[in-house]
Amino acid sequence: xxxxxxxxxxxxxxxxxxxxxxxxxxxxxxxxxxxxxxxxxxxxxxxxxxxxxxxxxxxxxxxxxxxxxxxxxxxxxxxxxxxxxxxxxxxxxxxxxxxxxxxxxxxxxxxxxxxxxxxxxxxxxxxxxxxxx
Numbered sequence: 001x002x003x004x005x006x007x008x009x010x011x012x013x014x015x016x017x018x019x020x021x022x023x024x025x026x027x028x029x030x031x032x033x034x035x036x037x038x039x040x041x042x043x044x045x046x047x048x049x050x051x052x053x054x055x056x057x058x059x060x061x062x063x064x065x066x067x068x069x070x071x072x073x074x075x076x077x078x079x080x081x082x083x084x085x086x087x088x089x090x091x092x093x094x095x096x097x098x099x100x101x102x103x104x105x106x107x108x109x110x111x112x113x114x115x116x117x118x119x120x121x122x123x124x125x126x127x128x129x130x131x132x133x
Contacts, residue, residue, distance in 0.1 A: 001047075003040045003043050003044060006043050006044060006046075006047040007035050007036075007038070007043050009047065010035050010043065010046055010047055010050065011035045011036075012078065012081065012082065013050065013078070014033050014035070076093050076094050076097040076098075077094075079093060080093050080094070086121075088117045088118070088120045088121035088124065089117070089118070089121055091113070091114075091117040092114040092115075092117040092118045092121070093114075094114075095110045095111065095113045095114035095117070096110075096111070096114045098110060099111050099114070
């Protein structure tokens, strides 16, 4: 991963957090969250601090990083925000990503919820198109 990609990842991660509570960088008195002014070495260090041993953080934080969303390389919210998917498609991704993981007995329910949000988005698009015509 390039330094520019690391900088973008850190910026996206931190800009979407309402608080720094629990952040591994918050414990570093010499750290500041202005990634635009950091040197390449500082970016690499910050990235390593945040993402090293990420599995330890993911399994221990049910609010900021629930285990049913953090079993992959990125969390669904990071993908949703990066792709600017909006509410309906974002929820569809969320339900697909967690299908059967939060509660194994509800895998089909999660997938039906994802389908509902996709159908809702299709309806929104078609309604907007029909309103123009």
